[in-house]
Amino acid sequence: MxxxxxxxxxxxSNGIWKNVDREFLARRGLPYTHAYYEGVAHTIFPLAAKFTKEFCNLPESCEEIMAEWMELAEDLYAxxxxxxxxxxxxxxxxxxxxxxxxxxxxxxxxxxxxxxxxxxxxxxxxxxxxxxxxxxxxxxxxxxxxxxxxxxxxxxxxxxxxxxxxxxxxxxxxxxxxxxxxxxxxxxxxxxxxxxxxxxxxxxxxxxxxxxxxx
Missing domain, CATH: 3.40.50.1000 (HAD superfamily/HAD-like)
Structure with a gap:
């Protein structure tokens, strides 16, 4: 099989997520770094959100972070x-x-x-x-x-x-x-x-x- x-x-589609990450971080005045990329690339949404919250020291919940990512990605997969x-x-x-x-x-x-x-x-x-x-x-x-x-x-x-x-x-x-x-x-x-x-x-x-x- x-x-x-x-x-x-x-x-x-990898470019979709790089652009989403850049915009998400830019909204908070944060840079897109290789260390951040390594933390979120090729992982599942909940773990990427957990990493982002901790790495960037964000007040938002993981659920709020994921919701914003979904909003930024919108219908790009279509x-x-x-x-x-x-x-x-x-x-x-x-x-x-x-x-x-x-x-x-x-x-x-x-x-x-x-x-x-x-x-x-x-x-x-x-x-x-x-x-x-x-x-x-x-x-x-x-x-x-x-x-x-x-x-x-x-x-x-x-x-x-x-x-x-x-x-x-x-x-x-x-x-x-x-x-x-x-x-x-x-x-x-x-x-x-x-x-x-x-x-x-x-x-x-x-x-x-x-x-x-x-x-």
Missing amino acids: FLFDLDGTLID HVSIKPGVRAYLKQCKAEGRRLAVVTSSVPEHCRTALKALSLEKYFENITFAHDLGLEKKSPEIWLTAAKAGGVRPEDCTVFDDSLAACWGARAAKMRVVGVYDNYFAQDEKEMRSFCDVYIRSFEELLWLPEQRRR
Whole structure:
């Protein structure tokens, strides 16, 4: 079974959250720093809000912080772009009879909005939401949960993700990992290449060649 991350892997959405974070902090006269980015990147909403409240020493509750983030993101997921080669690769996977699912840290509302807007829902059997489980993707538990939801063994799963931490979690769950390049996490490319079973800059690299299609 193939398990796909959403943000930064299937869709070009990491920029949404960088812009949201910058605006959120600017409203409070705070800078957007690498330390802040490291604290909120690739984690679930409640934990990102908890980190933000403590890191920035904010008086707002975690619920108020998350509500403001949702307001700032608004309907951006309805207009997000699909990453190059993704649609063609998903079609190819279906033609090969592969089973596909999504495992994401994205807020369920945003995930479903993006998949619906891009007509990608039909490709996936199910979605495992880290948000609902209260787990981060660096934990093997979320990957084991996704495998169980699909009725497959973890070692029969291949994970596609742009996050090094998520790839660590999937590998700890005994899954094969395909690292996916995303510009917002380009600094991790070298380590991703050395750690992952396969590393791609684009899903276009995985498409059949014309002569292969004829066989």
